[in-house]
């Protein structure tokens with residue numbers, strides 16, 4: 596029932612991430628022993644049943660695609676589809692495996708398209724994605740030239756989905772892209788990453804200032820932060836805290852204006868702070884699909900006025916902000 600991260604530990608032993616080995620293996624071992632989700636055993640079994648298939652083609656530059664239809668026997672294709680459906684709901688993607696499209700709730704590729712033009716080159720960089728979900732963007736970071744793309748996320752179904760996709764990545768890539776079962780509070784101050792992404796996480800944190808400080812503590816000097824989060828319209832003193840749910844999401848705490856967020860970033864030790872994108876989330880970008888059959892954004896907006904959530908707050912508006920560590 597264990598997930599084996601020993602290849603990853605060996606991979607980072609001779610990399611700038613080597614100091615992580617002082618805490619990481621023990622944290623992961625404790626997690627495997629104590630904190631596994633009730634369905635984890637079943638998920639691990641599903642993972643082991645996935646058919647062995649070698650991809651003849653890989654595309655991480657325009658999409659996340661491993662293999663084409665002719666790489667896989669029809670029987671195995673049906674088996675693959677059935678097994679991957681056991682990891683529903685698939686929220687972040689889409690993924691293209693041997694001609695099969697995993698059509699996820701989110702078009703995470705659209706988010707990538709908004710972020711990518713504003714990145715310092717990822718060529719040969721060590722990159723961290725805090726709260727990476729199923730790891731869709733990790734693959735795109737690798738596709739953009741990163742030496743290593745490492746994600747952390749405590750969501751165990753996301754980890755299983757990532758492992759299922761990773762199984763079909765060629766060996767040369769597999770070792771450079773990893774998702775670790777950690778929350779942001781589990782990270783030591785590594786101060787080594789060239790780029791730190793955190794997309795869709797800040798509003799889930801009770802203490803956003805502490806969170807921004809934790810992001811900074813992973814960056815080397817002059818390293819780039821890429822922050823994507825929900826914002827509201829307003830001046831530098833405007834911040835929304837929902838009374839309870841926001842667009843039906845629990846655990847939503849602070850939605851600042853972009854001006855307030857820039858102020859927070861200045862106070863947290865960042866420079867070169869730029870709001871590079873502002874986007875109202877559309878019901879085409881976040882919607883129910885065959886791979887995520889639950890309710891989605893259209894159900895979370897006021898049917899009479901879609902500029903509002905069903906709770907009466909401004910509908911989701913997302914900003915991308917880049918900054919560098921002082």
Ligand SMILES: Nc1ncnc2c1ncn2[C@@H]1O[C@H](C[S@+](CC[C@H]([NH3+])C(=O)[O-])CC(=O)[O-])[C@@H](O)[C@H]1O
Pocket residue numbers: 687703706725726727728729747748749750753777778779780793794795796799
């Ligand atoms: N303490 C924590 N530490 C790290 N991650 C956490 C923590 N708590 C929750 N998460 C993770 O943060 C992610 C937020 S989703 C963004 C995914 C991707 N980045 C995207 O931009 O599409 C957006 C949303 O669901 O609202 C989830 O995968 C959580 O498991």
